[in-house]
Amino acid sequence: MTAPGFSASHLARAYDAVVVRTQRAQIRGLLGAREGEAVADLGCGPGHLAGELALDVGPRGRVVALDREPGMVEAATVRLTGDRSRTVLADVTALPVADQQLDRAVAVQVLEYVPDVERALSEVRRVLKPGGTAVLVDTDWRSAVWHTDDRDRTDAVLRAWEGHFKHPQLPVLMPGLARSAGFTSVDVVALPMVETQTGADTYSMGMAAAIAHFVGRTEPVLATGWREDVKEQSRRGQYFFSLTRFATIVRR
Numbered sequence: 001m002t003a004p005g006f007s008a009s010h011l012a013r014a015y016d017a018v019v020v021r022t023q024r025a026q027i028r029g030l031l032g033a034r035e036g037e038a039v040a041d042l043g044c045g046p047g048h049l050a051g052e053l054a055l056d057v058g059p060r061g062r063v064v065a066l067d068r069e070p071g072m073v074e075a076a077t078v079r080l081t082g083d084r085s086r087t088v089l090a091d092v093t094a095l096p097v098a099d100q101q102l103d104r105a106v107a108v109q110v111l112e113y114v115p116d117v118e119r120a121l122s123e124v125r126r127v128l129k130p131g132g133t134a135v136l137v138d139t140d141w142r143s144a145v146w147h148t149d150d151r152d153r154t155d156a157v158l159r160a161w162e163g164h165f166k167h168p169q170l171p172v173l174m175p176g177l178a179r180s181a182g183f184t185s186v187d188v189v190a191l192p193m194v195e196t197q198t199g200a201d202t203y204s205m206g207m208a209a210a211i212a213h214f215v216g217r218t219e220p221v222l223a224t225g226w227r228e229d230v231k232e233q234s235r236r237g238q239y240f241f242s243l244t245r246f247a248t249i250v251r252r
């Protein structure tokens, strides 16, 4: 199950933010999908990236957009064009794809939720053609910088938020895990995002709401106070947010 605050429509709004659109373009660049290729978006969520990848591979190519949540698959189906592309309800640890079928695979903000990352990596390697590439993007939440008056409270909230993930610092483990899974080429690229203003169309204010919701289930006073502190920075014109995701680029 996706945690509360992360419905397909919530994610769809967050992923329209400028910083996320910019990062999606970077990820597409790192993946480098070409016309006619077979590509999978693993844990596709509402399908923004899958829809764009379908344009990259064109009518002769195909995209498999896969997620374990029916609501996400439904939302992604609307964004996915191309007769040869399809959405699938499935888990990244059991890919419904035959061996060595894909030129490329991408998983953005997915493996950090998966208990058995080793199994998922082994599946990704299995379905890639020899020489195929996968781009695996996750956040190290220790990279979060959120300017507030009460730094200790912010640290406490972000530590509590780490409970939302199976692996809140997965990127630092990924190179080792990828090599153990048999990938020969492993590179890492940092993908920072920065917002200095708030608004309905920003990523970080949507995240602040989701974090306050998650943390507030067990520590309501902490969560409410922190969210007010974040909003106060915005009112004063002193808002600052930064977070770094890391793309682990592996080749079979």
Ligand SMILES: C[S@@+](CC[C@H](N)C(=O)[O-])C[C@H]1O[C@@H](n2cnc3c(N)ncnc32)[C@H](O)[C@@H]1O
Residues within 6 Å of the ligand: 002, 011, 015, 042, 043, 044, 045, 046, 047, 048, 049, 066, 067, 068, 069, 072, 090, 091, 092, 093, 107, 108, 109, 110, 113, 114
């Ligand atoms: C934070 S969202 C990211 C969505 C999308 N990749 C993006 O960046 O736009 C995480 C997605 O991973 C999916 N997910 C989590 N664990 C999964 C698993 N084991 N197999 C397939 N999908 C999974 C969730 O359902 C959710 O849609």
